[in-house]
Amino acid sequence: xxxxxxxPSSLSASVGDRVTITCRASQSISSYLNWYQQKPGKAPxxxxxxxxxxxxxxxxRFSGSGSGTDFTLTISSLQPxxxxxxxxxxxxxxxxxxFGPGTKVDIK
Amino acid sequence: QVQLQESGPGLVKPSQTLxxxxxxxxxxxxxxxxxxxxxxxxxxxxxxWIGYIYYSGSTYYNPSLKSRVTISVDTSKNQFxxxxxxxxxxxxxxxxxxxxxxxxxxxxxxxxxxxxxxxx
Numbered sequence: 095x096x097x098x099x100x101x102p103s104s105l106s107a108s109v110g111d112r113v114t115i116t117c118r119a120s121q122s123i124s125s126y127l128n129w130y131q132q133k134p135g136k137a138p139x140x141x142x143x144x145x146x147x148x149x150x151x152x153x154x155r156f157s158g159s160g161s162g163t164d165f166t167l168t169i170s171s172l173q174p175x176x177x178x179x180x181x182x183x184x185x186x187x188x189x190x191x192x193f194g195p196g197t198k199v200d201i202k
Numbered sequence: 203q204v205q206l207q208e209s210g211p212g213l214v215k216p217s218q219t220l221x222x223x224x225x226x227x228x229x230x231x232x233x234x235x236x237x238x239x240x241x242x243x244x245x246x247x248x249x250x251w252i253g254y255i256y257y258s259g260s261t262y263y264n265p266s267l268k269s270r271v272t273i274s275v276d277t278s279k280n281q282f283x284x285x286x287x288x289x290x291x292x293x294x295x296x297x298x299x300x301x302x303x304x305x306x307x308x309x310x311x312x313x314x315x316x317x318x319x320x321x322x
Contacts, residue, residue, distance in 0.1 A: 095265075128308040137298055137312035138249065144306060181249060185307035190264040193249040 096120050096184050100194035106202040113169040115197045117182035122162045126186040129158055129167045132196075133178045141180075142167065169199075177201055204229040206299050206313035214293075214320050220286040224299030224313055225279070232257045232277045237302045239309065240273060240284045242295040250295075254302065255282055289320045 097120035107113050117127065125145040130138035140149045142158035145165055155170040169176055182194040210222035224238070231238060237254040244250070253263035255273045263271045272285040286293060296317050300309040 126307070130309075137300075137315050138309070139312075140308060140310050143308040143310075149310065183249075183308070185302075189262055190253075190266075191251040191307060193251070195248045 095190060096123060096186060096192055098182055098184055098192050098194035100180075100182060100197050102197060103195065104198040104200065106200055107172050108202045109172055109174055111172045111202075113172050113176075113199060115167045115180055115199075117160075117165045117167070117194050119163045119165075119184055119186075123184045123186040125161050126184055127158070127160065127165045128183045128185060129156075130181045130183065131176075131178045132181065138181060172199070204301060204311045206301065206311055208297060208299050208313045208316040210316065210318070212317060212319060214289055214318060215322050216290055216320055217288055220284070220289050220293060220297075220318055220320070222284045222297055222299075222316065222318070223281050224283070225281050226301075227280070229301075230277075231275060231280050231282065235304050237304055237307070238273075238275065238282045239300045239302050241298045241300055241309070241312075243298070243315070244292075244295045252284065252286075252297075256304075291320050294318065294320045 099118045101116045127145045129142040132138040146158045157168045179196045179198045205227045207225045214220045239254040240252040255261045270287045275282040296315040298315045299313045301311040302309045
């Protein structure tokens with residue numbers, strides 16, 4: 095299986111801050127990397143697919159970059175509704191699909 | 203707008219079989235181009251992909267669960283189902299159904315999730 099790691103596991107930030115979350119794959123996954131946001135008691139929501147493509151309806155303050163094994167999710171200006179847990183997921187052809195352990199973003 | 207809704211018992215006894223159904227509305231499972239997945243999340247933990255099915259009936263399961271998992275599809279009802287046998291307390295989780303785009307395999311629509319507790 096392809097193992098996914100994320101850093102940090104949690105962070106505290108203020109509204110307006112620029113936030114960067116890193117995801118690393120145990121082997122190259124090209125650009126088959128997706129990002130999700132999950133709020134308590136809710137299903138995950140797709141933010142970014144194929145490493146850098148913004149899902150329809152997702153605010154442009156969210157962006158993704160990277161390829162190979164190293165990826166980042168950036169929130170350019172953190173908004174109150176962005177406090178949540180963020181997961182990366184690899185969708186490379188080698189099944190099974192696997193998720194990172196998550197990064198919790200909370201209020202400083 | 204595609205919607206997915208999980209249904210099934212919220213409590214299952216150890217050693218029994220967990221059975222859940224996902225009903226899809228706003229789109230047809232038979233239209234192709236998408237795989238239909240089950241994903242679970244243990245309480246307070248991360249996400250684990252269980253497996254998927256295509257409308258044709260072809261499946262792929264996570265090897266960690268493969269011996270206990272069956273996913274099936276009923277295109278006439280626009281539903282797909284999960285069966286997980288020989289459950290233990292370790293199978294207590296929120297179970298989600300989700301749609302993933304073929305060839306890209308990102309999950310763009312999710313059900314709301316259903317908590318299944320394994321307990322006697």
